[in-house]
Amino acid sequence: MARYGMVIDLSRCMGCRSCVEACKIENNTGEGMFWMHVFRRESGKYPNVRWTFTPRPCQHCDNAPCVKVCPVGARFKREDGLVLTDFERCIGCRYCEVACPYGVNYFNWKNPSSNQYYDWEGNEGNDVYGAGKVQDAIGDSIPPYRNPDHEKKYGDDKRLVAGGQHYKGVVTKCTFCVQRTDKGLMPACVATCPVQTLRFGDLDDPDSEVSKLLGQKRSFRLLENLGTNPRVYYLEGAEPIHEINADLPGVTEVRR
Amino acid sequence: MASKTNQPSFALWSGSKIFLALAVALLVVAGWGIYAYSQELIYGLSVSGMGDIGTGGGAAWGLYIVFIVYFVGISFAGITIAALIRLFNLERLRPIARMAELLTIISLVMAAMVIIIDLGQPGRGIINLLRYARPMSPFFGTFTLVISSYLFASLVYFYLDGRKDAAECAKQPGRWQWFHKMWAAGYKDTPGEQRRHRHTTWWLALFILPILVIAHSTLGLVFGLQVGRPGWFNALQAPSFVLMAAVSGIGFIIIIAAILRSVPKLRDRLPMNIFTWLGNFTWILLIGYIYVMAVEILTSTYTAHRDEVLLTQQLFTGDYAWVFWSSLGLILTSFGLLFGQFLRRRYTISLLVVSGIMLNLAAIGKRFLLIVPSQTHGTLLPYDAGSYSPTWVEYSIILGVFAIGTLAYMLFVKIFPIMEIQETGKGE
Numbered sequence A: 001m002a003r004y005g006m007v008i009d010l011s012r013c014m015g016c017r018s019c020v021e022a023c024k025i026e027n028n029t030g031e032g033m034f035w036m037h038v039f040r041r042e043s044g045k046y047p048n049v050r051w052t053f054t055p056r057p058c059q060h061c062d063n064a065p066c067v068k069v070c071p072v073g074a075r076f077k078r079e080d081g082l083v084l085t086d087f088e089r090c091i092g093c094r095y096c097e098v099a100c101p102y103g104v105n106y107f108n109w110k111n112p113s114s115n116q117y118y119d120w121e122g123n124e125g126n127d128v129y130g131a132g133k134v135q136d137a138i139g140d141s142i143p144p145y146r147n148p149d150h151e152k153k154y155g156d157d158k159r160l161v162a163g164g165q166h167y168k169g170v171v172t173k174c175t176f177c178v179q180r181t182d183k184g185l186m187p188a189c190v191a192t193c194p195v196q197t198l199r200f201g202d203l204d205d206p207d208s209e210v211s212k213l214l215g216q217k218r219s220f221r222l223l224e225n226l227g228t229n230p231r232v233y234y235l236e237g238a239e240p241i242h243e244i245n246a247d248l249p250g251v252t253e254v255r256r
Numbered sequence B: 001m002a003s004k005t006n007q008p009s010f011a012l013w014s015g016s017k018i019f020l021a022l023a024v025a026l027l028v029v030a031g032w033g034i035y036a037y038s039q040e041l042i043y044g045l046s047v048s049g050m051g052d053i054g055t056g057g058g059a060a061w062g063l064y065i066v067f068i069v070y071f072v073g074i075s076f077a078g079i080t081i082a083a084l085i086r087l088f089n090l091e092r093l094r095p096i097a098r099m100a101e102l103l104t105i106i107s108l109v110m111a112a113m114v115i116i117i118d119l120g121q122p123g124r125g126i127i128n129l130l131r132y133a134r135p136m137s138p139f140f141g142t143f144t145l146v147i148s149s150y151l152f153a154s155l156v157y158f159y160l161d162g163r164k165d166a167a168e169c170a171k172q173p174g175r176w177q178w179f180h181k182m183w184a185a186g187y188k189d190t191p192g193e194q195r196r197h198r199h200t201t202w203w204l205a206l207f208i209l210p211i212l213v214i215a216h217s218t219l220g221l222v223f224g225l226q227v228g229r230p231g232w233f234n235a236l237q238a239p240s241f242v243l244m245a246a247v248s249g250i251g252f253i254i255i256i257a258a259i260l261r262s263v264p265k266l267r268d269r270l271p272m273n274i275f276t277w278l279g280n281f282t283w284i285l286l287i288g289y290i291y292v293m294a295v296e297i298l299t300s301t302y303t304a305h306r307d308e309v310l311l312t313q314q315l316f317t318g319d320y321a322w323v324f325w326s327s328l329g330l331i332l333t334s335f336g337l338l339f340g341q342f343l344r345r346r347y348t349i350s351l352l353v354v355s356g357i358m359l360n361l362a363a364i365g366k367r368f369l370l371i372v373p374s375q376t377h378g379t380l381l382p383y384d385a386g387s388y389s390p391t392w393v394e395y396s397i398i399l400g401v402f403a404i405g406t407l408a409y410m411l412f413v414k415i416f417p418i419m420e421i422q423e424t425g426k427g428e
Helices: A018-027 A063-067 A095-100 A134-138 A189-190 A209-216 B002-006 B016-041 B065-072 B076-088 B091-118 B122-131 B138-170 B176-183 B191-224 B235-259 B273-301 B307-316 B321-343 B349-371 B392-415 B422-427
Strands: A004-009 A036-043 A049-055 A074-077 A084-085 A199-201 A234-236
Touching: A004 A209, A018 A036, A018 A189, A018 B138, A063 A074, A063 A095, A063 B392, A199 A209, A209 A234, B065 B076, B065 B091, B065 B191, B065 B235, B065 B349, B065 B392, B076 B091, B076 B138, B076 B191, B076 B235, B091 B122, B091 B138, B091 B235, B091 B273, B091 B392, B138 B176, B138 B191, B138 B235, B176 B422, B191 B235, B235 B349, B273 B307, B273 B321, B273 B349, B307 B321, B321 B349
Parallel strands: A004 A234
Antiparallel strands: A004 A199, A036 A049, A074 A084
16 A cells, blocks of 8 residues: 655745645635645845745654544544544544644634635625625635535545535644545645645655655655654755744854 | 531521622623623634634634633542541541532533533534543543543542431421432431441542542643643643642632631631641642742753743743743742741631632643643744734633532532531530
């Protein structure tokens, strides 16, 4: 069986964030939800400055803290390496969210219909974007927050794991686009990236593109010392960290 | 028996206008809380001040979790006191045994209520927590040990302990006679029954004591086992939860005992030496807590581990400084008050109550400091610092839960003797 993983070549990333956009469109994630996020960091002093970018999907850890703490087994690890949420089982305690060191979880705080950038019901008339009622604009076509593929069940045990808009009160996160990968397609972010920063494939297959890349270049994983064993590898570049304030007693050195 | 005719603690406050006014006020607050919860059910948890950790810049666990921990914490008092009386024959604490046990039961029910309120899918939660329970989750301990075993054991203990008085009350006609009859369940107070009850409660007390420590530790481990949150991943988390629970629980029982002492009928039955004992017990526990706290602060500052430093910075001088310093101040002041009274060998009830209130405020503050900053300022990846401020919905729901708990306590005191009847009979 394939064991999926992602390889992100930081030397290629230019911070266009089309992966973020593609993810939002594919998964219909709600307002303020970024299953894919790109850290941006400025280093150096003017005029010698440099921007570096670090895309951050869910790390799909092999020893996932979120899977460990889930009291009902709604967050689970699939045999092919994907860490997914069963939206029909999740009780919304948000323990996975506080347990995750990477901050990749997003809770559906609102009802799906009011969770969108545009209000489907259109009760408030014109919103800040001047869009008004979405229903008026697109007629009776499929509402923007519904993708038929999200409503299908995936995996051997047929669980509702795709998309992020089914219910209020459940925790969602990056699924490696399970609705696409199960069809043999790449996740939306990988398929969209214009410069092939993101690669996706079978890490168990030594001849796969991702395995070959890992063999050729220096790689690291985020917060590796926590023992979470992520399945997302970064090539080149460095781990993004917090800048530290040297004012505090005990801090003798400012790192980077 | 004299106790039968004037019923010293039985018809407490009956028909009193103050009782009625207080009950109505509490009902109004509870109703307001229920209205706030209806808003949460309709619009989702977005009506709370919570938000997503990371890019959302919020705290996914907020005031609800703070108060779950707090309510479970004050439940410490009842069973400890009951078990101390039973196992170590501390007879002088007997008058406060039942009020402490009642506090345990009610606060645990309040905690369970807030747990359900905190869930995004409350209906599903009740079913799935039973159906798909996973022992690997630290929450499992919270539900099985804390809420189920602890509450169940406390209820059994409470029931057995109250049976004698229930039988006594059931002899008299009244509106609540059916309740007393049901509780007594045919108890006749024969020597055989007395012996059996003594044996059962002794063994129950023996088994409850370890559950007590394990249950409060389990709650600490909900946080202490999380490697991804600075400020949480800490071997001292479990012991510090047990100690803080003890301090706030005993502090709370001081307040309740003082309130009940203000009722003229009960005044003589709550002698000063009970308060002296509670005060001494509290400062001894406080020493333990202050010690743990000092070790924690030293660990998080001395070595200057990057993420711990960023968090500690927020606590000392940042957004949470006022909560941190005021909680610390409250703890140290109340320790000074209690220890000072101990040195002078003279306790006054008003000072004890002040310390009790201060310790409970500090307990809420310390739980807030543990839970919230680690989420808003404890991200390991370079997310921007977040913030969390509770909304009116969260405050209203917590106040409503408090009101429901207080009302339940008051009603119980009204229909059942809060102190053992027999004892006055002997005393008079």
